[in-house]
Amino acid sequence: MIKHRYLPMTEQDETEMLKAVGVNSVEELFVDIPQSVRYEGIMPMSGALNEPALLKHMRQLSDRNADFDRYTSFMGAGIYDHHIPVVINHVISRSEFYTAYTPYQPEISQGELQAIFEFQSYVCELTGMKVANASMYDGATALAEAAALASAATKRKRVVVSRTVHPEAREILLTSARGLGLEVVEVGYVNGITDLAELEAAITDDTAAVLVQTPNFFGCLEDIRPIEKLIHASKGLLVMSVNPLSLGLLESPGELGADVVVGDAQPLGIPASLGGPTCGFFAVSEPLMRRIPGRIVGQTVDSEGKRGFVLTLQAREQHIRREKATSNICSNQALLALCASVYMSTLGKEGIREAALLNLRKSHYASGRVEGSNAFSLSFTAPFFNEFVVKLPAGAEAGSMNAKLLKAGYIGGYDLGVAYPELAGHLLVAVTERRTKEEIEGFFREMEACL
Amino acid sequence: MKPEKALIFEMSRPGRVAYSLPECDVPEIDAASVIPSELLRGKPAELPEVYEVDVIRHYTELSRRNFGVDNGFYPLGSCTMKYNPKINEDVARFAGFAKIHPYQPEESIQGALELLYTLQNDLAALTGMDQVTLQPAAGAHGEWTGLMLIRAYHESRGEHRMKVIVPDSSHGTNPASATVAGFETVTIKSNERGMVDLDALRAAVGSDTAALMLTNPSTLGLFEEQIVEIAKIVHDAGGLLYYDGANSNAIMGIARPGDMGFDVVHLNLHKTMSTPHGGGGPGAGPVGVKSKLTPFLPKPIVSRREDGTYYWDTDRPQSIGRVKAFYGNFGILVRAYTYIRTYGPDGLRRVSECAVLNANYMMHRLAPYYEVAYPGVCKHEFVLSGKRLKAYGVRTLDVAKRLLDFGYHPPTIYFPLNVEESIMIEPTETESKDTLDAFIDTMIRIAKEAETDPQLVLNAPYSTVVKRLDETTAARKPVLNCTCG
Numbered sequence: 001m002i003k004h005r006y007l008p009m010t011e012q013d014e015t016e017m018l019k020a021v022g023v024n025s026v027e028e029l030f031v032d033i034p035q036s037v038r039y040e041g042i043m044p045m046s047g048a049l050n051e052p053a054l055l056k057h058m059r060q061l062s063d064r065n066a067d068f069d070r071y072t073s074f075m076g077a078g079i080y081d082h083h084i085p086v087v088i089n090h091v092i093s094r095s096e097f098y099t100a101y102t103p104y105q106p107e108i109s110q111g112e113l114q115a116i117f118e119f120q121s122y123v124c125e126l127t128g129m130k131v132a133n134a135s136m137y138d139g140a141t142a143l144a145e146a147a148a149l150a151s152a153a154t155k156r157k158r159v160v161v162s163r164t165v166h167p168e169a170r171e172i173l174l175t176s177a178r179g180l181g182l183e184v185v186e187v188g189y190v191n192g193i194t195d196l197a198e199l200e201a202a203i204t205d206d207t208a209a210v211l212v213q214t215p216n217f218f219g220c221l222e223d224i225r226p227i228e229k230l231i232h233a234s235k236g237l238l239v240m241s242v243n244p245l246s247l248g249l250l251e252s253p254g255e256l257g258a259d260v261v262v263g264d265a266q267p268l269g270i271p272a273s274l275g276g277p278t279c280g281f282f283a284v285s286e287p288l289m290r291r292i293p294g295r296i297v298g299q300t301v302d303s304e305g306k307r308g309f310v311l312t313l314q315a316r317e318q319h320i321r322r323e324k325a326t327s328n329i330c331s332n333q334a335l336l337a338l339c340a341s342v343y344m345s346t347l348g349k350e351g352i353r354e355a356a357l358l359n360l361r362k363s364h365y366a367s368g369r370v371e372g373s374n375a376f377s378l379s380f381t382a383p384f385f386n387e388f389v390v391k392l393p394a395g396a397e398a399g400s401m402n403a404k405l406l407k408a409g410y411i412g413g414y415d416l417g418v419a420y421p422e423l424a425g426h427l428l429v430a431v432t433e434r435r436t437k438e439e440i441e442g443f444f445r446e447m448e449a450c451l
Numbered sequence: 452m453k454p455e456k457a458l459i460f461e462m463s464r465p466g467r468v469a470y471s472l473p474e475c476d477v478p479e480i481d482a483a484s485v486i487p488s489e490l491l492r493g494k495p496a497e498l499p500e501v502y503e504v505d506v507i508r509h510y511t512e513l514s515r516r517n518f519g520v521d522n523g524f525y526p527l528g529s530c531t532m533k534y535n536p537k538i539n540e541d542v543a544r545f546a547g548f549a550k551i552h553p554y555q556p557e558e559s560i561q562g563a564l565e566l567l568y569t570l571q572n573d574l575a576a577l578t579g580m581d582q583v584t585l586q587p588a589a590g591a592h593g594e595w596t597g598l599m600l601i602r603a604y605h606e607s608r609g610e611h612r613m614k615v616i617v618p619d620s621s622h623g624t625n626p627a628s629a630t631v632a633g634f635e636t637v638t639i640k641s642n643e644r645g646m647v648d649l650d651a652l653r654a655a656v657g658s659d660t661a662a663l664m665l666t667n668p669s670t671l672g673l674f675e676e677q678i679v680e681i682a683k684i685v686h687d688a689g690g691l692l693y694y695d696g697a698n699s700n701a702i703m704g705i706a707r708p709g710d711m712g713f714d715v716v717h718l719n720l721h722k723t724m725s726t727p728h729g730g731g732g733p734g735a736g737p738v739g740v741k742s743k744l745t746p747f748l749p750k751p752i753v754s755r756r757e758d759g760t761y762y763w764d765t766d767r768p769q770s771i772g773r774v775k776a777f778y779g780n781f782g783i784l785v786r787a788y789t790y791i792r793t794y795g796p797d798g799l800r801r802v803s804e805c806a807v808l809n810a811n812y813m814m815h816r817l818a819p820y821y822e823v824a825y826p827g828v829c830k831h832e833f834v835l836s837g838k839r840l841k842a843y844g845v846r847t848l849d850v851a852k853r854l855l856d857f858g859y860h861p862p863t864i865y866f867p868l869n870v871e872e873s874i875m876i877e878p879t880e881t882e883s884k885d886t887l888d889a890f891i892d893t894m895i896r897i898a899k900e901a902e903t904d905p906q907l908v909l910n911a912p913y914s915t916v917v918k919r920l921d922e923t924t925a926a927r928k929p930v931l932n933c934t935c936g
Contacts, residue, residue: 006536006880020816026804033702039705044576049792051793061562064561067549069550081552091507095520098729099520099727099728101532108855109516112513118933125496135732138775172774247496249482249486275778319624323638328592328627332732348499349496383487433472
């Protein structure tokens, strides 16, 4: 009999339990599985390791990756190397949180329910929206869900998305649009932000929504007000994807007239972790409350009048509506929403502004360094938050630049040529609060040396 | 009873801070000098002002008002609330896994790519499929991905098949995923033994059938004995077979979906592979397919070159595209891989054997007190009905609430929908006979209480921080946040 530290079954247990069931062997419990579909071999998969050997193996795999502790990262493009306050890991390591599931039994899940209620409150505060949900898989899938919501709410099948939206979010949008039968129209950019003339031409009377991102994929800030006027004039919805940290400084989407606000909470205390798990957030204006996808927590009282929290508005969800549901999301990213909540609790009203301002100052110091360089130039002049595009000199190739930077101890910028062929030779550089003046200087010196 | 817990917003005192940010070693420019003032925030976000001790005490108190697997037995049916190994948590936090960027050069993440590549192959071996994508973030996300693959497959053959068949016992996500993938759902009744009604299936399939979605063992905990016949009916009609892997904890190494005739399968790594449920996520829902569907898999997948290096394979012209930013929930995949390596193939088989023995043992001991919906052997879970207690005015909900007073998380209740007053119990393999016996004794005690003192059960729970909550008002007059905005 296999002995394993997670398995309590002893031979005596097994004997007693089989007897209670009235069978002679475990094998008899599987008589309902037809012989023809039985698996008789040993599955050709990785073998068992004891605990010390497994730790060593995992350490070896981990050591073959260039991590932010050993390399200085200027990579952003949706995932950022921000400082993660140490308290966060202590909170999410409380196993009452991480070993629980969706709070179906509210009396013994008040902790998670209140934490989600507070997360919803944080998202509403930052975005200026009336209603937020418990979380989505990530910012990119949240954007696709926003398109689905807009289509259902307006009964229109066409969405307009700017090419300055994250390329992967647009790819997911295209995949899900095929399922939903949506038409996706992309509009281009001028000087790093959405081309308003092209956008105006693309918005028709049957347009469900305009999808924009700000700061956009190039780091540039979109001019939302004219976009809001255009889409609302045709009775479509304004969907904004935002970087939550930037909202410490930037005008809230609610004030700008957004109907749906989505984004990824990774900048709020969530490890990069090769891009996942992160945490999408989703907020809407009041009229769209009963169309919001996913779990949502509401405040109520118990039978003695005491405040408590429950999952609510469940009539929207898949387990009630089944094929009539407009979203199939079930499990979401609760533990990462908790990371983001603890981050916002830690930063507070002053800290979120200060962190955003630090990002702004350091990235602008870095962009000034580019402007002063003979070799490089800034590709766009639109205002930006903590990321900007650097044009390499003619003939320089972004991929080989990054390979050289890696050897010098830097994780370089994002090679824009991958997703935007017209921007080959352009590097998207992110500068968070973690980068020091010295690191910034060293990075650009090294970039020049790589030429 | 405990007093109400303050919201963190209610603890705010102007001037308190809990943060420590890097110094500003560059010129302290004004935001307005580089950003037009109309793009700057007019009024600050009203986040609470607290200090570090407040943060820790607040969330520690919230955690004490929560119940996880580490707190006690959590037999929530179809959710596989098994023990979440601590080594999983430790390794996922290694800097080389937690502090790496998805767009780093491939040569700088070879360890991560090797892990993903190996996990793809391990899950293919476990399910009997040919290729696996690790992108989907959760079970429902995997279902949708799988259905989009099925759609692409039929379209590539010039066939317009827009109907997905699901049994009435299926998870709610199945029909919802079908809708989001653009399909029409056809629900077929189960027969009196809880199995697929073959006549209903034969009547439902046709030239418009895209797929049948099946959970096997089903949500009733029953292995679908007619699976070979079912596969033949669906395949003969030109449809494909989709396997909802929510219940795969029952059959690892014993029967593989690929060998049963399934063409597409998803696994819930937060269930079968022990990665924690996180209070409702993050999970991971990898999807495995037979070779005829591999051209359509989301891109990228991880491939291995002849020289032993690994790379993102994005050259997949028939791919359905991308379903998730970057490469899926990598941190969860690290945990799942770690788990697989604690057991190996023989160990995983033993996991399923123990899970099934535990479930059968509980079912037999509880049968005299709660009606077993479908007698016979069960797999990893079983469904009881609490309808006998209705004579005393006690419903399944009341039994569940009474269990809270004894320190248990209740089973899944009122699902599946085709069993009256259903109680769905999944013990998992990581619970000892001692734990099962204590829980069984409690269930028997509650059944007796229902007969002799129903009010005691109806007024439960007594020991929790709140009593039963008013869910109707919560939905009618929603209070969904505490902002003043």
